[in-house]
Amino acid sequence: MNRSNSGASFDIIHILLDIGSIAIAFFISYSIWGRGAISNGDIQVLMPVYLVSALVFLLFNRALNVYNTTLFFYLDRILRRESLAYIFALICAYGLLYHSLDKYIYNELVLALPIVTYVVIFLEIMFFRGIVDRFILRKHVPRALYVGSKDSYNKFRYFLEKTSIQINEIGYISLDDDDKSIEYIGKLKNLESIIRKYNIDQVFFLQKRDMDIILLQQYVDICIEMGVTCRIVVDTFRRRKAFSFVSSIGTYPILTFHTVTMNKYAVIFKRWFDIVFSLVIIILTSPIMLITAIAIKIDSPGPVFFRQVRVGKNGRHFLIWKFRSMRVDAEELRPELEKFNDVKNGMMFKMKDDPRVTRVGKFIRKTSIDELPQFFNVLFGSMSVVGTRPPTIGEVELYSMHDWRRISIKPGITGMWQVSGRSSVTDFNKVVELDTEYIDKWSIWLDIKIIIKTVGQLFKHENSY
Known part of the structure; x- marks a missing residue:
């Protein structure tokens, strides 16, 4: 980061x-x-x-x-x-x-x-x-949630609307009481499930003077652990594993805890880099993609492309595109193959010599040609060139609070996991460690280094199955 x-x-x-x-x-x-x-x-x-x-x-x-x-x-x-x-x-x-x-x-x-x-x-x-x-x-602004009393929520929102800060207000959750207003969506004790349900990017804690600091710290830690940006109004807190900065809105000083970058220049540069890079790759590899499509059609019955709903930034769902490298009934056969899963604790599925893979599929997987259509995902903004591995819905349902943090940024075609062993890394906790390391150390230069390493691995055909 x-x-x-x-x-x-x-x-x-x-x-x-x-x-x-x-x-x-x-x-x-x-x-x-x-x-x-x-x-x-x-x-x-x-x-x-x-x-x-x-x-x-x-x-x-x-x-x-x-x-x-x-x-x-x-x-x-x-x-x-x-x-x-x-x-x-x-x-x-x-x-x-x-x-x-x-x-x-x-x-x-x-x-x-x-x-x-x-x-x-x-x-x-x-x-x-x-x-x-x-x-x-x-439609491009972060999805935000407020925590506090109705009065503090209304006052803070009044101040916020007078600024240029743009957020998508999802609603507010109370500290301990129910509320019948239309903006009310739950209680503080259910914060983790509310973040998951509403795909929250930022949480504003509107602190009362008599609020229990220890209690609030517990929920600040939940946000930090999940990679959700946390903004504290009025008071100061230990930042733990997050970074922080102080700003103010109206009469409210705000201490922001964040584990993802808040540098707008770098974020904009990364997005433009994604657009330009994906366009260049799509143009240069269009003949390869055309030949691959023909080969897949000749090799086995079924569609050219494999489409699947994956989980993106902070739980958002999107449709990922890849060249089909397996039989059309691959998903139906997966339960029978779970016992051969190379990844410990079943949090991901990776299997060497997977019998569902077609002849053409083995080649395009080894050369990573099957992932070329994902550059269209990058072009349209659901993925990035470099990021974390995009998990399936089923995998995310098994995530712990700590695991959720790995989806606090856009998923990528390549990333720290892919250049650090990829298929040879069979411990999911190690995958999470590599992904969170990428989030913590992210910079434009790190992205460039990962891309260069990825190209080197493609020529060596390492760790691909």
């Missing part, structure tokens, strides 16, 4: 909208006033000035905490701060043009561009930012 919390409270959507507004304003201004009023030589002078002033505007906003997700989004406050940053940027721009100001002061583009830019930024703040935050991004 990346231990840096850089960007955890950074409103990247706001800054992207500001950058987009600046670009749109320039395009509009140049299209209307620039073509006939300015030469190529003038553009070479004005463009760097505009870019520098735009950078000053963004940096000044950053200094004023405009891009902090915990800042209360009052229109007058945001407009005042962005206007101040814009005036400062405008002063810098005219300062850079000071020695040639007499040449450009009456130029239509130079006069229109600052006005158009401010108008576009104003419209973005007034209308478009709220639409993007509350509607377009809603």
